[in-house]
Amino acid sequence: MASPECRICSFKSPAAEYLSNLELEALESNCAQINFKKGDVIFREGTLATNIAYLKTGLVKVHMKGPAGDKILRLMKAPAYLGMPTTFADKVNNYTATALIDSHICFISLDTFRDFIFKNGSFAYEIILDLCQNELKDYQRYANMSQxxxxxxxxxxxxxxxxxxxxxxxxxxxxxxxxxxxxxxxxxxxxxxxxxxxxxxxxxxxxxxxxxxxxxxxxxxxxxxx
Amino acid sequence: MASPECRICSFKSPAAEYLSNLELEALESNCAQINFKKGDVIFREGTLATNIAYLKTGLVKVHMKGPAGDKILRLMKAPAYLGMPTTFADKVNNYTATALIDSHICFISLDTFRDFIFKNGSFAYEIILDLCQNELKDYQRYANMSQxxxxxxxxxxxxxxxxxxxxxxxxxxxxxxxxxxxxxxxxxxxxxxxxxxxxxxxxxxxxxxxxxxxxxxxxxxxxxxx
DNA sequence: AGTAAAGTGTGACTTTTATCACACCTCAAA
DNA sequence: TTTGAGGTGTGATAAAAGTCACACTTTACT
Structure with a gap:
């Protein structure tokens, strides 16, 4: 685990670009970067979701157990927030994230992240934009794949x-x-x-x-x- | 089109419960309620997305053209925001919403809605929660339906x-x-x-x-x- | 280098589901 | 009350994709 230097991080998410220096300091002390090797599980379906996982570099598959075996929901490349829906909407992870190549993940304390949403409108708006864009892509792929x-x-x-x-x-x-x-x-x-x-x-x-x-x-x- | 009375509306969304009286007044003057009959199109794929559609009462199907005909993505019952992803993430609607029974829809000016997100953290957080919950349900259905x-x-x-x-x-x-x-x-x-x-x-x-x-x-x- | 484990390639057969064809029902407008 | 459009029910057949079986190849580990 490297000591994070969020202020000078050059892999910031669009949302994080809107954070003030003060907020970036708060982020630094409530965030841990962990490096995963190809094949490593980043977070697992059925376990407690306690942090927001931010994919700083790398490539990840998001997958869940379906009625007939594993189902890959999407591939995500850096930079991206990996598990917002499962972290915000449920205490327990609904899906698993697994590294497909060596990847760097920042785990951000949920409280800190939530605080940014409450207090920084631009940050919140970027997060909403991100969620919306993802949902749109998902719908598109869903309609295509199912037909x-x-x-x-x-x-x-x-x-x-x-x-x-x-x-x-x-x-x-x-x-x-x-x-x-x-x-x-x-x-x-x-x-x-x-x-x-x-x-x-x-x-x-x-x-x-x-x-x-x-x-x-x-x-x-x-x-x-x- | 009825003149809206958002302040005393008893069908408020969880997010709107966090709006102040002042904000609710702003909402009232930037919002129009329209009633749709069974079969009516509420907004259509390929047209400009200019408002947030809030389903106050009724039942709606959200569907899009797939490679082999129409694909129903989800059914939504009131109360629910209908087209946030398509309204925020793209200028053009990516899908169609059609009333399955007589339904009351409030069209909210995008600027006003965006303003609430920027200035009211609790509102923004509820919207994020809603988006996340929907995405989680979508993933679940997607994994099930595809297998x-x-x-x-x-x-x-x-x-x-x-x-x-x-x-x-x-x-x-x-x-x-x-x-x-x-x-x-x-x-x-x-x-x-x-x-x-x-x-x-x-x-x-x-x-x-x-x-x-x-x-x-x-x-x-x-x-x-x- | 040797070995086990994981992954790939392909044939034969079976199951599932789509397509085509057509009769019938239902309901609303002329 | 006719008429016609949209919707439903069902058989026969064809197409797509799953399953099983097995040999071969690659990779990772000791």
Whole structure:
């Protein structure tokens, strides 16, 4: 655990940009940075939610137990608040956050965070904006994922990784086949077959975990038509 | 359009309970109540989002165009803010809200609402709480709906209607078969067959739109196991 | 380097659900 | 009271995706 230096932190959230020096000092003394390795659980479903988790650097999967196994709800890349809904709305975490690569997390005391909301309108407004933006994206993904069939669902997450997460046509898959199936709500085998098919058709190429999107246009078409 | 009397309104949201008399006066002069009939569109996907819509009384479906037709995201019963995410996070509505029964909506000027967030910490906190609670419920439903197969999905929404919306084992279905299929992401025919099956098995009984849950225990079991 | 554990690739078969087709019901407006 | 539009019920068939089985590959650890 490093001693935090929130005042000079260059990974501040948009909301934290609105904090005064005095408030940043309060943050410093009520905040702890912890570093997680790939695969480490940051907070776990069913345990007490006592802090706000802020993802300063890294990549995280948010997932929960569904009726038929694990369900990945979303991937989050830094910077982002990880568990606001589960921390504010329930004493107990409703979902788990797991690091997909080495990640730095700041745990902020809930009281301090709440205090900022009460006393700093700009901070509160940014938090609300953030929650709203996330909900909108969730709705979009929900509508898409629930109506598309497998090729479209797989195409969508590949494009999402390429556009939002890595901003490149070539990237290392952060999820294995089984996790991919948890994300698109399918079976490990079906996802695997789908990736094979995309490869055979020359839409993507894979070398170990290294994935390259060769025909983004086709992938886009498959994603759109479902 | 009735002239609003927010100060003495008995349908205030938890957040609005924290508004001062002065703020309630400001609300009164920046707010309009409009009454919608069953089937009326309250705000529509693709149009400009200019106000916060507060559902004072009634029942509303929130839905959006998906790749394979309409997708119902959630049913909302009064009291509730209808379109915060879409109003705050985007200039254009990302989804449509349609009245399922006669409903009273207050349209609140976005500037006024934003002002409350900036200046009244308790108000802001209640709004954040509300957003978080909704997101948590959405995640839960998302994980369930994406992993269960049809019997479980239909069982789940019937139980949801019974428990959350109508608080009774007997209620009038607010959706027709086609809308039900938009909600559970299936086809009209499959949903219809599923309801027939539940009837044949004595789990529910239907008389026109009037639905009675006869074996809640069985329905619960079907919903749980997927 | 050797070994166990985790992950991948693929065929055969089964289950679930969509689609198509069509008859029938219900209710409101002419 | 007709008429027609929207909604419902159900069979037959086809398509999609899950499951099972098993071999192979990669990774991580000692």
């Amino acid at each position: 598309k069939q497998l090729p479209g669902r797989v195409a969508e997450i590949l494009l999402c990784m390429s556009h939002e997460l890595f901003k490149s046509n070539k990237f290392e898959l952060p999820l294995n086949n089984s996790e991919l199936s948890d994300f698109v709500s399918s079976s490990r085998e079906s996802v695997n077959r789908q990736l094979s098919d995309f490869s055979k058709e020359g839409i993507i190429s894979m070398n170990k975990k290294e994935l390259t999107i060769l025909r983004e246009d086709l992938l886009e078409k498959i994603s759109l038509k479902g | 269960k197969q049809l019997p479980g999905r239909v069982a789940e929404i019937l139980l949801c209607m019974s428990h959350e919306l109508f608080k009774s084992n007997k209620f009038e279905l607010p959706l027709n078969n086609s809308e039900l299929s938009d909600f559970v992401s299936s086809s009209r025919e499959s949903v219809n067959r599923q309801l027939s099956d539940f009837s044949k098995e004595g789990i529910i009984s239907m008389n026109k739109k009037e639905l009675t849950i006869l074996r809640e225990d069985l329905l619960e079991k079907i919903s749980l196991k997927g």
